[in-house]
Amino acid sequence: MANQLGLPARLSEYIRESSLREDEVLRQLRETTSELPAGSALQVMPEEGQLLTLLAGLTRARKILEIGTYTGYSTLCLARALAPGGRLVTCDITHRWPRIGAEYWTKAGVDGRIDLRIGDAANTLEALLADEGPGTFDFVFIDADKQRYSDYYESALSLVGDHGLIVVDNTLFFGKVVDPEAQDPDTTAIRAFNTLVRDDPRVETSLVPMADGITLIRKKQRTGE
Helix, strand or coil: CCCCCCCCHHHHHHHHHHHCCCCHHHHHHHHHHHCCCCHHHHCCCHHHHHHHHHHHHHCCCCEEEEECCCCCHHHHHHHHHCCCCCEEEEEECCCCCHHHHHHHHHHHCCHHHEEEEECCHHHHHHHHHHHHCCCCEEEEEECCCHHHHHHHHHHHHHHEEEEEEEEEECCCHHHHHHCCCCCCHHHHHHHHHHHHHHCCCCEEEEEECCCCCEEEEEECCCCCC
């Protein structure tokens, strides 16, 4: 949960006090996660989770794909936004962290909507494309291995429908994207991803300066749609 970049702490606190509607289950999961090593940095901000719920609801999503589960805070936010009868596929490399979130998914009554896939995300995405076909998801959230963002993006473009939405987290990467001294693999991968999306003629996009940078992407609509 990177802090809101570029805002004074008092203003960030005001925004949280004025708009956040985090309930007890979400709060408990967030606090549990914050006690883990690097937990606060890896978890989405509660304001971002609330935004994910709103965006997924606006798309009337019946099928959501999440790449990167961690302890499942965003998973819970997205599962609550599913249309009746909907399903969320979330994938992670290990059971270790999602197992923490599973208790809270059950408390919130959404565990039956969540399909957790464990393994290499590239293999999971390949299997989903083969088993369910292209254009079958309404909403995709990417928050995983930064060095593979470009690959996940291409898979997401195949899996999301024409009227679906792709949301990508950490696209300002703690502000390091503008630091010329920051040449670590994750930062350079995020810079390359941002350039890729900006120059991609297939999509419409906006990088929103919220949290640690959130990029919204949808396929360009054909005339008349």
